[in-house]
Amino acid sequence: MLIRRPNGLDIPYASEITPQAVYEQRREFIKKMAMGAAAGGALWEMANREAFAQTAAAKLPAKLNPAYSALDKQTPFKDASTYNNYYEFGTDKSEPAVNAHTLKTRPWTVSIEGEVKKPMTIDIDALSKLAPLEERAYRLRCVEGWSMVIPWIGYSLSNLIKKVEPTGNAKYVEFVTLADPKQMPGVNSRVLNWPYVEGLRMDEAMHPLTLLTVGMYGQVLPNQNGAPVRIVVPWKYGFKSAKSIVKIRFVKDMPKTAWNISAPSEYGFYSNVNPDVDHPRWSQATERRIGEDGFFQKKRKTLMFNGYNDVASLYTGMDLKKNF
Numbered sequence: 001m002l003i004r005r006p007n008g009l010d011i012p013y014a015s016e017i018t019p020q021a022v023y024e025q026r027r028e029f030i031k032k033m034a035m036g037a038a039a040g041g042a043l044w045e046m047a048n049r050e051a052f053a054q055t056a057a058a059k060l061p062a063k064l065n066p067a068y069s070a071l072d073k074q075t076p077f078k079d080a081s082t083y084n085n086y087y088e089f090g091t092d093k094s095e096p097a098v099n100a101h102t103l104k105t106r107p108w109t110v111s112i113e114g115e116v117k118k119p120m121t122i123d124i125d126a127l128s129k130l131a132p133l134e135e136r137a138y139r140l141r142c143v144e145g146w147s148m149v150i151p152w153i154g155y156s157l158s159n160l161i162k163k164v165e166p167t168g169n170a171k172y173v174e175f176v177t178l179a180d181p182k183q184m185p186g187v188n189s190r191v192l193n194w195p196y197v198e199g200l201r202m203d204e205a206m207h208p209l210t211l212l213t214v215g216m217y218g219q220v221l222p223n224q225n226g227a228p229v230r231i232v233v234p235w236k237y238g239f240k241s242a243k244s245i246v247k248i249r250f251v252k253d254m255p256k257t258a259w260n261i262s263a264p265s266e267y268g269f270y271s272n273v274n275p276d277v278d279h280p281r282w283s284q285a286t287e288r289r290i291g292e293d294g295f296f297q298k299k300r301k302t303l304m305f306n307g308y309n310d311v312a313s314l315y316t317g318m319d320l321k322k323n324f
């Protein structure tokens with residue numbers, strides 16, 4: 001995301017993503033060519049991969065929770081599912097949608113362990129049913145300076161935390177994600193320390209906004225968005241929202257997280273969205289909302305805690321410049 005392409009922010013979004021009409025024409029063209037060509041050829045594979053990136057996944061009904069839903073215009077599904085950071089499937093924004101079809105999301109279990117009275121290993125389908133699923137449109141602000149509004153489906157992580165009964169020693173929660181080189185081509189590169197690990201302080205993890213997420217836009221999560229289960233922490237930069245989780249560990253000490261290990265002076269543990277604390281290499285004062293990328297479009301002002309002011313009380317008395 002950041003280290004390899006420090007100037008990536010300056011590339012206009014429109015040049016990175018193929019416009020829909022062109023994209024669809026191209027897809028049709030490739031398909032026709034492939035059908036005419038020998039079966040099993042490279043073109044056929046290309047057509048399938050592109051089609052896969054666009055295929056609607058299984059429907060996932062959930063009741064809208066208006067109390068936790070942003071009213072901002074939602075980002076089109078096509079953008080949210082083809083402009084992704086998921087380094088296990090490549091470092092370019094367009095790569096996860098093309099490559100993540102190799103991720104096998106069933107069978108899938110999540111192990112919940114560490115400082116809890118009732119550790120468990122739970123199957124993804126049981127995990128999805130542990131509490132009623134809600135739809136919540138959240139703003140997602142990437143540390144790179146762009147944002148989206150995505151209607152996620154899931155439930156507050158606190159529901160799961162209460163079930164496993166953390167001990168008094170549980171001060172942090174660590175999210176460990178899948179790192180399987182057989183399914184994930186990016187894991188063969190050394191761009192990050194694998195597995196991708198993220199973490200939250202216990203009170204952050206218990207905050208009702210922290211969403212254990214299994215779907216978006218009325219469907220199960222596309223692989224490139226972190227299937228089958230991820231977290232979404234809307235007041236923090238997007239990289240805190242770990243994808244494809246296999247382990248949730250309750251621990252005493254602050255977890256060592258992937259981006260913090262990679263560049264400690266650039267990515268702190270807290271990583272709360274904060275327009276007053278610049279990234280060492282760029283300002284965080286504004287953002288461009290994906291879908292609002294006209295040449296003359298003004299950038300939006302970034303809001304403290306991404307506009308989720310409810311969470312401010314979690315940080316009372318803390319120096320947020322020091323604890324960035």
Ligand code: MTE
Binds near residue numbers: 140
């Ligand atoms: N989780 C894993 N396992 N690997 C990643 O590379 N990228 C993060 C986060 N979770 C990432 C990840 C970053 S930088 C962002 S901005 C969000 O996922 C993007 O989520 P989205 O593609 O669903 O918008």
